[in-house]
Amino acid sequence: MAAKVEVTRPTKIELARLKRRHKLATRIQKIVKDRLSILIMEFLQTVKECASVKESLLAEFAEAYKALTITTGYHGYVPLEKELLVSEMTVKVSAGTRNVAGVRMPLFEIEKVDPVKSKMKNAGDTSSILDHSTELSQKCLETIIQLAELENSLELLGAEINKVKRINNALEHIVIPGLDVTIKYLTMKFEERDREEIARLKHVKRLIEQREAYAY
Amino acid sequence: MPTDPPPDRLITGYLKDEVRVLNAQIPRKRKSLSELLEEEHPHVICNDGNEHYFRKKELESLSQMVNDEERSSLLLPIIMEITPDRAEIIIRTKGEAEAKIFSTILSMSVICKQNKITIYRPQLGVIRNALKTTTQYVFSP
Numbered sequence: 001m002a003a004k005v006e007v008t009r010p011t012k013i014e015l016a017r018l019k020r021r022h023k024l025a026t027r028i029q030k031i032v033k034d035r036l037s038i039l040i041m042e043f044l045q046t047v048k049e050c051a052s053v054k055e056s057l058l059a060e061f062a063e064a065y066k067a068l069t070i071t072t073g074y075h076g077y078v079p080l081e082k083e084l085l086v087s088e089m090t091v092k093v094s095a096g097t098r099n100v101a102g103v104r105m106p107l108f109e110i111e112k113v114d115p116v117k118s119k120m121k122n123a124g125d126t127s128s129i130l131d132h133s134t135e136l137s138q139k140c141l142e143t144i145i146q147l148a149e150l151e152n153s154l155e156l157l158g159a160e161i162n163k164v165k166r167i168n169n170a171l172e173h174i175v176i177p178g179l180d181v182t183i184k185y186l187t188m189k190f191e192e193r194d195r196e197e198i199a200r201l202k203h204v205k206r207l208i209e210q211r212e213a214y215a216y
Numbered sequence: 217m218p219t220d221p222p223p224d225r226l227i228t229g230y231l232k233d234e235v236r237v238l239n240a241q242i243p244r245k246r247k248s249l250s251e252l253l254e255e256e257h258p259h260v261i262c263n264d265g266n267e268h269y270f271r272k273k274e275l276e277s278l279s280q281m282v283n284d285e286e287r288s289s290l291l292l293p294i295i296m297e298i299t300p301d302r303a304e305i306i307i308r309t310k311g312e313a314e315a316k317i318f319s320t321i322l323s324m325s326v327i328c329k330q331n332k333i334t335i336y337r338p339q340l341g342v343i344r345n346a347l348k349t350t351t352q353y354v355f356s357p
Contacts, residue, residue, distance in 0.1 A: 030300035031355050035238060038298065038353060041341055096269030099241035099262055101353045107269050 015186045022179040029171040036164045038101045043157045050150040057143045064136040071133045083130070089138070093145060103160045105153040108145050238355045240264040246291040249278055253287075260293065268293065270349045278350060281320050286313035293352040296340070300356075305340055307333040321346045 072080055092111040097104045243260040252258040258270040270292065279287055290313040297306040307314055308331060315328040322339055335343065344351060 034298050098349050099268050102240050
């Protein structure tokens, strides 16, 4: 798309103002580009981490389900369900935010699970197999919270990257070329004006010389 | 009747926001590592009024890298200055603690010259991977 020349007043002050704006726009574009590269780097790192956490979560889930199946086989479905209904576990998750290059991202941290409160109500009816299964489920919960944080961060980073890309494109393809064209137009206009002025002065000088020649 | 602002003014408005957002994450006041380790929810207040929380595990791993004296002098978050047109990233320090931490993370010697540590962009990823909440970017215009 060809850049449009937008001049309100074709004056030297306007040209100086435009040159200042051009300098500022170029500087801002460099900063925006830097920010974009940082955000992309963070995004790629989060993607990598997200993939590895997902993989480990799948492995943990497989292990936990396997343990649960063994526990169900050992205790029986109905007694196990009864036991799980009355059991309780306190999980404390502290939530906060962290700021990465202007993007506010969530930060979840699971605090230590209280071992006393997370015990089964009726210790007599439970077994080490059930305890093992519970431990594995707790581990899964920690990974789920970690994954939730990463997925949310990924979404926020992606949205911000899109936004910054648009700003960068607007600067690169609209603002800076527009300023370039306007500055060029004004410079040429002033040069033309100067040339006209010189030609006019030469013509006046010639006229004066001719008049002086006739006078003698 | 209200009308849309001209496109140029619209872009100027966006840019103004962009510059404001760029360094919104700078903390108003940094806290020392020892101070943060004592807090239940370690955090600092950012320039825009929001809170920036630190991961406790990260703080604990940092405390293992430095000695007691450095723990009280190390100010967090560590600020990494990014300047356009320059490939290096500058970290302004007060002591040697930052250099010690970075050399441990990067597994190479990092020199602190005139209270400045210089690292390069490929190293930034490694540092950010290890110190996600304890480092912050600053875009220097």
